[in-house]
Amino acid sequence: MTASQDRPDEPEDSGLPPELEEVLRGLTGGRDLDPQMLEMMRGMGLDKIDPQTLQMVAGQVQSMFAGADESGAVDATVATDIARKTVAAEGDPTISAATSNEAKQAVDVANLWLDTVTDLDHSGLVGRAWSRAEWVEATVPVWRELVDPIAVGVSDAMGKALTKQLGNLGEGGLPEGLVPPGINPAQMMSQMGPMLRRMQGSMFSVQLGQAVGTLAGEILTGSEVSLPLVPAPDVVLMPQAITAFAEGLEIDEPQARLLLAVRESARTRLFHVVPWLGPQLLTAVQDYARDTTIDTDAIEEGLRSIDPTDAEAMQQALAGRLFAPQQSAAQKAALLRLETLLALVEGWVDVVTAAAVKPHLPQSEALGEAIRRRRASGGPAEKTFAALVSLELRPRRLRDAANLFAALEASGGAQARDAAWAHPDVAPTAADLDDPLGYVERSTAQSTGTDWDAGLDELLRGESGDGAPEGPSAS
Incomplete structure (x- = not known):
């Protein structure tokens, strides 16, 4: 049975393979296919594609756009899938029972040492050894919340820029066969708006997935980026990265593991015990992203000389062009809050960690210096956010x-x-x-002001220490 027989209200024959029709319907929310879109597809030769090739392409397109909404927001499913594929390509061995036990023991020891230098509670905290894929699964929802505002803004700006660009080019300025004769390109793009927003949202989801996947291969502990990505009670160590870190420094790996366990345990205690800290950090990032100005002029310039159907060419043309170079007043305020909080978190962690490990780890000074150099050179989180939202996550102070x-x-x-x-x-x-x-x-x-004020108040009321009134006694 053909697609037209299933849906008698549609034209009898669109001229496209049924598999492609189903993909297009999925991208347009099940609505009728626009005749101009169908004509464009036939003009591109999609009605003559080999069925096996078409089935493969259709599956990839459906997978990419499944669940994406029309606002251009990030699709966590797509981002997670891309991130997991990224870490798998680099190698992501399963965590053994022995490795898990090493992490648990390291965190237990770390908490014993920290108990001697801080009263911040650690009740219930448990050491974990995670694979890169486990870290991806746990943290993508938080990353999505952080970058969603910018994803929607970029999607909207790109759609408007592309529509305007096609309208300016006109029929004669487009690659031959892309648009059938007599069809207004801008009008066609307007009708394809929902699909384009899904496409742009999915492209941003792919970017986020690649960034988080890369970050998963570089971080040493669950919340090394100084954001509450992994909630208590988990204190997460990344064994593969820690091994490479210790080897690169030619430092004893158990000592490196213990120092990093102390740092992560201290950070987790802080986020766990101070309820306002984590939300304020995340809100500062979101406020910065929400007020980001999209450089529409630069986007239009990037799109001016390329084939809009070439996704790779579009990505290259827009690289480094998405964000306006000037920060708004609201962004400057959000950035000041964020940089201050990041500095306070890492400054406290540095001081507490140094006090906790000094009596126990002979190589603590070398390890601490290595961590400071790693941070000063621009850590993995800084590179990730610079690419996604033009924001550097660096505790500058x-x-x-x-x-x-x-x-x-x-x-x-x-x-x-x-x-x-x-x-x-x-x-x-x-x-x-x-x-x-x-x-x-x-x-x-x-x-000390409370005690001083109480004494002053007592003096002014004319009361002595035993409660008897001062001054001449009554006869």
Whole structure:
């Protein structure tokens, strides 16, 4: 039975193979196929494709666009699939029971060491050894939330730019046979809008998948990027990357594993115990992405001299052109919040880790320096976000933050250092990083202010320490 017999309200014969009709219907939400689109497909010779080849192409297209919505938003299923294929291509061995046990033991030891230098609770935290694919599965939903605002904006801007470009070119400016004679290219593109938005959203999903897959092969621990990608109780180590890290430094691998376990355990405690920290970090990234300006003029320039049906040519033409070079006021504010929070997280982790491992790991100084160099050269997260949303995830003021926490500790011990996380209103700001000693003085005054105020209040009320009224006694 043919497609037209199943659906008698359609033209009797579209001239296209039934398999291709089904793919096109899936991309347009089951609506009737536009005659102009059908004519364009026949003009491109798609009605003469070998059935076996067509079936293979149809399967790939359906897989790519399955579940994508018409807003151009990221499809987590597509992104996860691409990321998993990326890590599989690089090699992703299954985690053995012995490796899992090593990670669990390392985190257990790390928590014992951390208990001597911080009171932040670690109840219920468990060490895990994850494969790259496991990390991908766990973190793609968070990545999607972070980049979705920019994906929708890029999709909308590209669709408008392509429609305008085709309209400007006109029928004679397009490759021969792409559009049948007498059809307005811009009108055709407008009718194909929903399919184009799905296509652009899927392209961004593929980019995200490739980026997360690459990142999965480079990170050493679950939340090394200083974002709460892996929620408690999991404290995640990436064994394959840790082995390569230790070999590259010619450092004992068990020591490297222990130091990284301490860093990740400290970071996980922080996100677990300080409920406002993780949401504020993620919101800052989303606010930055949401207010990103898409450079439509640059997109139009990139599309001006290419065949719009050539996906690879489109990607190359748009490389580095998507985002306007100037940041908006809202983006600058979001970036300031983000950089400050990142610096505070990593500064605290540095100070606490150094105190925890110094009595136990002979190579802790060399390992700490290697981590600082790794971060200073631009870590994997920075490269990922620079490509996706034109954002660099770098704790630029890390040294200032570490100095601030060290000063707090010198002034009032570990309790004073950790009290900075008690509430967002008392947490250090970017201005405090400029004047860490001033912040320490204010924090010390606030911590002792309650007792001083109580004494002053008592004095003003004329009460003595035993509750008897002061002054001349009644006769």
